[in-house]
Amino acid sequence: MNVRYRHIAKGFWRLLFFGVIFSQFVRAQGVNTQQVITLQVVELNKIGINLNTVNLLIDQASFEQGQPLPAENSDGTLVWTTNGDNKKITVSSNQTSPRFTLKLIAQPENNADIAAPEITLNDNTIHDLVMGVSRRSGKCRIRLNASATLSDGVGIENHVITYTITSS
Amino acid sequence: MNNNAPIFDIPMLHTKHCYQNLQLRRMIFLKRFFLFAIAVFFFFCGTERTYAQVYGSASHTITVVVNTITMVSVSSGTVSMTITGTGVIAGQNQMTVANSATSLLWGVNSSLKKITAQTNLVAPLFAMKLLAVSPTQGTAAPEITLSTTATDLLTNIGRSKGSCTLQYTGVALASQGTGTDSHTITFTVAAQ
Amino acid sequence: MKQILITLTLVVLSSILIETAFAQVTATQSVSLTVNTVYKIATSGNPGALTVTTGSAGTDALTSVSDNSTSYSITQNFGNTVKITANLDAALSAGYTLQLNLASSKGTSAGSVDISNATSGSAVNVVTAIAKGADASQAIGYTFSALASAGTLASTSKTVTLTLTN
Known part of the structure; x- marks a missing residue:
């Protein structure tokens, strides 16, 4: 037989052999099944403060200033989480006309959160505390400062301070 | 008139008495007619006897012997079954395939026979079951699993012919993997 | 002489008949x-909606939700190296995670596998080394979680494909 024809014949048989092997391989492939799953994430806004109770005690005075020294607390941490857009955090007190002065300032850990300047809670109006809150969780330290003048006298005032995530 | 006289004597009487009266003539006429009728009768009867009486005769004894006849055959010599996965339910290990395309035919002229079935495959990979469906004669045994031991397929086969559908069921477990079993099934008519 | 011949012929014919009759006994x-x-692989149906509805303040990862209400069954006779892969019809957006966990009594479960980015070209193994045979009503577990930073997700249908393959 001509060498060329012999090569052609060999090639044919090899092709046939691998064709059969490949067809078996293809036939051995598996089957599948499907499931349809429905995914959803609803908008949610969560906010919390770690200190439920804060006592600010004014019991000292400055001879130099001639006034009682203010009392401060920075132990509070405000945390929040939102997956919505364009939110802000507001703060308000339930005291409509307090005798003593209570100020609050937020110190965000994330630069993206824009904290308002020091807020004086001398009425029960709502004040913006943190702006530009969108799709993230955040945290800020809450510094409370209570002060009184001698003329304010003595007494006890209870503030219920409410932090709220709301649309900006 | 002498009644014992031979018949051929009548002409002589006729000569002797010369026909003297009419009554005598009538009697003669009747006698002749009677003789003629007898002659005609014996003529025709004699013709039949003439043919039966050939030149010789012979006889022989025929013995009919009917031996025991037993026949069994299948409508087709080949049955192929393949489990391809069609109809297989996910989660079930057992997979089956059935074939009822062939028939078994038999004929016996003796009583109380049975038909057994067996395979030549000593160690099949998969189980092969067989059932005789709707036999026209005899009693079908419950479905059998074929082995190399002859097992009753049909019983109470009597003196007649019959047929039934052969229902093969191949049973494979997925855990047994793939493969091919080639059986040669032998159907035997045996005494019950 | 003639009768003898006839008789002999009958005997021979009878013998042939008998032989023929006996030859057809089997x-x-x-x-x-x-x-x-x-x-073969099949599932019992579709799981319920996986809806993230809550989270913790201060934590980006919202509370995940799970569904274990469905199951799968398989039958295969190929070998002991068969596996199940899983993929989605389209990858999830960043911040959303879908995990799949298939129990198995005939193979080795990979546990909870993240299939969020597994598509047809990048299916992931969820069960491997499945032995020949059948495995029925094995639990399918889905866990869907989301980050708050990913935002909300409107109700979306995804198709999960489980493939039994070698």
């Missing part, structure tokens, strides 16, 4: 049974 039939490769 019949044979060739029966072949071939078992091809079989792969």
Whole structure:
């Protein structure tokens, strides 16, 4: 037989052999099944403060200033989480006309959160505390400062301070 | 008139008495007619006897012997079954395939026979079951699993012919993997 | 002489008849049974909606939700190296995670596998080394979680494909 024809014949048989092997391989492939799953994430806004109770005690005075020294607390941490857009955090007190002065300032850990300047809670109006809150969780330290003048006298005032995530 | 006289004597009487009266003539006429009728009768009867009486005769004894006849055959010599996965339910290990395309035919002229079935495959990979469906004669045994031991397929086969559908069921477990079993099934008519 | 010949002929014919009759006492039939490769996989249905509805303040990762209400069954006779892969019809957006966990009594479960980015070209193994046989009503577990930073997600249908393959 001509060498060329012999090569052609060999090639044919090899092709046939691998064709059969490949067809078996293809036939051995598996089957599948499907499931349809429905995914959803609803908008949610969560906010919390770690200190439920804060006592600010004014019991000292400055001879130099001639006034009682203010009392401060920075132990509070405000945390929040939102997956919505364009939110802000507001703060308000339930005291409509307090005798003593209570100020609050937020110190965000994330630069993206824009904290308002020091807020004086001398009425029960709502004040913006943190702006530009969108799709993230955040945290800020809450510094409370209570002060009184001698003329304010003595007494006890209870503030219920409410932090709220709301649309900006 | 002498009644014992031979018949051929009548002409002589006729000569002797010369026909003297009419009554005598009538009697003669009747006698002749009677003789003629007898002659005609014996003529025709004699013709039949003439043919039966050939030149010789012979006889022989025929013995009919009917031996025991037993026949069994299948409508087709080949049955192929393949489990391809069609109809297989996910989660079930057992997979089956059935074939009822062939028939078994038999004929016996003796009583109380049975038909057994067996395979030549000593160690099949998969189980092969067989059932005789709707036999026209005899009693079908419950479905059998074929082995190399002859097992009753049909019983109470009597003196007649019959047929039934052969229902093969191949049973494979997925855990047994793939493969091919080639059986040669032998159907035997045996005494019950 | 003639009668003897006839008798002998009858005897011979009778013998032939008897032989013929006995030769038909058995019949044979060739029966072949071939078992091809079989792969079967099915699920019991679709899981319920996976809806993230809550989270913790201060934590980006919202509270994940799970569904274990469905199951799968398989039958295969190919070998002991068969596996199940999983993929989605389209990858999830960043910040959303879908995990799949298939129990198995015939193979090795990969546990909870993140299939969020597994598509047809990048299916992931969820069960491997499955032995020949059947495995019925094995639990399918889905866990869907989201980050708050990913935002909300309107109700979306995704198709999960489980493939039994070698």
